[in-house]
Amino acid sequence: MFEFELLATDGPARAGVWHLPHGDVTTPCFMPVGTQGTVKALSPRDLEASGAQIVLGNTYHLHLRPGEDVIAKLGGLNRFMAWPKPLLTDSGGFQVFSLEGMRKVSEEGVEFRSHIDGSTHFLSPEKAIEIEWTLGPDVAMAFDHVIPGGASRTDAQAALERTLRWLARCREKHELLKAEGSKLKPAPFSLQPSAFSQCLVPIIQGGTHLDLRRSSLRGTLDTGDWRAVAVGGLSVGEPKVVMQAVLADLETVLPAGLPRYLMGVGFPVDIVASIGLGMDLADCVAPTRMGRHGTAFTDGGQLNIGTARWKERDEPLDAGCDCEACTTFSRGYLRHLFVAGEMLGLRLVSLHNVRYLIRLAERARAAIIAGTFDAWSREWLRRYSSREPS
Amino acid sequence: MFEFELLATDGPARAGVWHLPHGDVTTPCFMPVGTQGTVKALSPRDLEASGAQIVLGNTYHLHLRPGEDVIAKLGGLNRFMAWPKPLLTDSGGFQVFSLEGMRKVSEEGVEFRSHIDGSTHFLSPEKAIEIEWTLGPDVAMAFDHVIPGGASRTDAQAALERTLRWLARCREKHELLKAEGSKLKPAPFSLQPSAFSQCLVPIIQGGTHLDLRRSSLRGTLDTGDWRAVAVGGLSVGEPKVVMQAVLADLETVLPAGLPRYLMGVGFPVDIVASIGLGMDLADCVAPTRMGRHGTAFTDGGQLNIGTARWKERDEPLDAGCDCEACTTFSRGYLRHLFVAGEMLGLRLVSLHNVRYLIRLAERARAAIIAGTFDAWSREWLRRYSSREPS
Numbered sequence: 001m002f003e004f005e006l007l008a009t010d011g012p013a014r015a016g017v018w019h020l021p022h023g024d025v026t027t028p029c030f031m032p033v034g035t036q037g038t039v040k041a042l043s044p045r046d047l048e049a050s051g052a053q054i055v056l057g058n059t060y061h062l063h064l065r066p067g068e069d070v071i072a073k074l075g076g077l078n079r080f081m082a083w084p085k086p087l088l089t090d091s092g093g094f095q096v097f098s099l100e101g102m103r104k105v106s107e108e109g110v111e112f113r114s115h116i117d118g119s120t121h122f123l124s125p126e127k128a129i130e131i132e133w134t135l136g137p138d139v140a141m142a143f144d145h146v147i148p149g150g151a152s153r154t155d156a157q158a159a160l161e162r163t164l165r166w167l168a169r170c171r172e173k174h175e176l177l178k179a180e181g182s183k184l185k186p187a188p189f190s191l192q193p194s195a196f197s198q199c200l201v202p203i204i205q206g207g208t209h210l211d212l213r214r215s216s217l218r219g220t221l222d223t224g225d226w227r228a229v230a231v232g233g234l235s236v237g238e239p240k241v242v243m244q245a246v247l248a249d250l251e252t253v254l255p256a257g258l259p260r261y262l263m264g265v266g267f268p269v270d271i272v273a274s275i276g277l278g279m280d281l282a283d284c285v286a287p288t289r290m291g292r293h294g295t296a297f298t299d300g301g302q303l304n305i306g307t308a309r310w311k312e313r314d315e316p317l318d319a320g321c322d323c324e325a326c327t328t329f330s331r332g333y334l335r336h337l338f339v340a341g342e343m344l345g346l347r348l349v350s351l352h353n354v355r356y357l358i359r360l361a362e363r364a365r366a367a368i369i370a371g372t373f374d375a376w377s378r379e380w381l382r383r384y385s386s387r388e389p390s
Numbered sequence: 391m392f393e394f395e396l397l398a399t400d401g402p403a404r405a406g407v408w409h410l411p412h413g414d415v416t417t418p419c420f421m422p423v424g425t426q427g428t429v430k431a432l433s434p435r436d437l438e439a440s441g442a443q444i445v446l447g448n449t450y451h452l453h454l455r456p457g458e459d460v461i462a463k464l465g466g467l468n469r470f471m472a473w474p475k476p477l478l479t480d481s482g483g484f485q486v487f488s489l490e491g492m493r494k495v496s497e498e499g500v501e502f503r504s505h506i507d508g509s510t511h512f513l514s515p516e517k518a519i520e521i522e523w524t525l526g527p528d529v530a531m532a533f534d535h536v537i538p539g540g541a542s543r544t545d546a547q548a549a550l551e552r553t554l555r556w557l558a559r560c561r562e563k564h565e566l567l568k569a570e571g572s573k574l575k576p577a578p579f580s581l582q583p584s585a586f587s588q589c590l591v592p593i594i595q596g597g598t599h600l601d602l603r604r605s606s607l608r609g610t611l612d613t614g615d616w617r618a619v620a621v622g623g624l625s626v627g628e629p630k631v632v633m634q635a636v637l638a639d640l641e642t643v644l645p646a647g648l649p650r651y652l653m654g655v656g657f658p659v660d661i662v663a664s665i666g667l668g669m670d671l672a673d674c675v676a677p678t679r680m681g682r683h684g685t686a687f688t689d690g691g692q693l694n695i696g697t698a699r700w701k702e703r704d705e706p707l708d709a710g711c712d713c714e715a716c717t718t719f720s721r722g723y724l725r726h727l728f729v730a731g732e733m734l735g736l737r738l739v740s741l742h743n744v745r746y747l748i749r750l751a752e753r754a755r756a757a758i759i760a761g762t763f764d765a766w767s768r769e770w771l772r773r774y775s776s777r778e779p780s
Binding site for chain 1 (some may be wrong): 455702
């Protein structure tokens, strides 16, 4: 369990499969975000139809509402949201560190006020891991110290060192919970309780400083027999070329045998670029957030479905797409739904965008296996970037 | 085409089948409302899964946005909204007469201001029929003079007489369009253009006055070889017993061979009562409107899914229901979706409510065919009314 098989490489780009308790995840892979126990506007059936293999849940949001104990009583997060395939939860670190002015950080952890009702809560490495264990996903992310995009080298170094200390505490707590066995954990959706297992994944920090990134990776690999490695703290405001430089350097030192999860990235261009730089898994709220605003990803670039130019247009959002929105409805109809304020519009463009990113990863995978990734990705980028803005 | 077969009766209750160009409609039948070219929160696939046989479109809304010409260019209303089964459009009469203070009524028609942008528009019998022809549904409703619930006898009489005069104009226009053939009409979704046909259906008015209702019916039947009859102007604020008295009296004089459409009704209790009084078809926005507010119809009565009592409850909304919401999710999860403001909650409870009413009509039909409608409906009503409010 939790093994990663590397099936093909094409330059730094990789195609593989990650074996998780609720199923296999073929990589490269885009993971939709189900913040509050639902990928916004989509049902589990929509997600399965979109080809989703793994969904992310947010520990911060689920802890505040409805609370991990409620979810455990209702059978764990898989059963709660009726998602039968793999789940990954973040640790809440990214969210609580974003609560500028509403949080107090110490070595012990982070005291913060809820964005919902202002009530006071506390997250520590131990607490985050306990919540994630109770939620019951296949993959639990470690609790890390996240810094703003433009943080100084000193701050970045302090944060990565704290992240390493916290990682040791996460690991100890996770081992303890595993040793205690099934007492605390819910019965996963499609498994016998005895088959439940969970993988803890560390997060590499270090901001945009190449040497700090390498130091964070070394410190992490030295402390455990990890089954995957995540790269955090990117796509937080730094220029794209800076992010790509960090990934390009990290790629040369990341172990080949572990899946690499680039957290919170991203838009189509970022997904293709990160695959080209050796990343295996990515997540982002962009497809559903953009979808709710009527912005659709297409092979010809982004388009805004609400504009008047689509009023009488009979073609689908994206002629090459096999999603329900593209195989069923015209741009004219989708535009009408947005102009008329109909919920179905938000859902259909969200569905399309999620399918677009998942299919993008599938296409990248096919190109990697065929040994044509470089040519494919250049041609894709040329078309995606050539479109006049709409 | 447009023939109605009466297959069984059980007292006044009837089971039949209405043959329409886009398919058969078995009756009694509940028809979901797709106001703006979409049944709110649901996709065509959701509707098909809910057992919907026919959907209503609103001429008033579709004329204002996106306009019938746009819909015609995009293949007609069936194709526009990707609904392959029968469609019925109202004439806009009910909507424009509801625009108190924003409309001017004359014998010619109704001048009104759009609720969207205040722009001035005009609907007449001829204009409404032309719009409905252009939209291309199987069934087009006549343009009638609608009066408020508590209207005087004098007003009710004047309105029903005008409705009869307008009906003659609707019929003349409809005959003209049929004679002109395919020039104006769109290609329907699943038919060859040459197979397109449309049925014009008259509306009985007369308020709550039994003799005026009979007079409206006589005047209507005298003027045409209609294929169905609708009863309008009920469920507009009058007590339920008054509506039922009107239906009970009308039932004795309605021709058995025509399907009877009770417009704008209603809630589960009204649906069952109207079936018991010989009505065959009903529509209402209640299931989706209530669904968006978290109120669910169940065999134990209405329940509000947002209340705290459901927080940790694992059972479905309605144990007897076969909809996606009930076969997939717990009340605890649905409650969470509403508390967290997630769109999926609105969709799932809307879907359940639509399926509930469609299944209610299916259950009534089975009881009518079995000759047990009276006992079934009493038992259903006893359970539906026995629930403590939640």
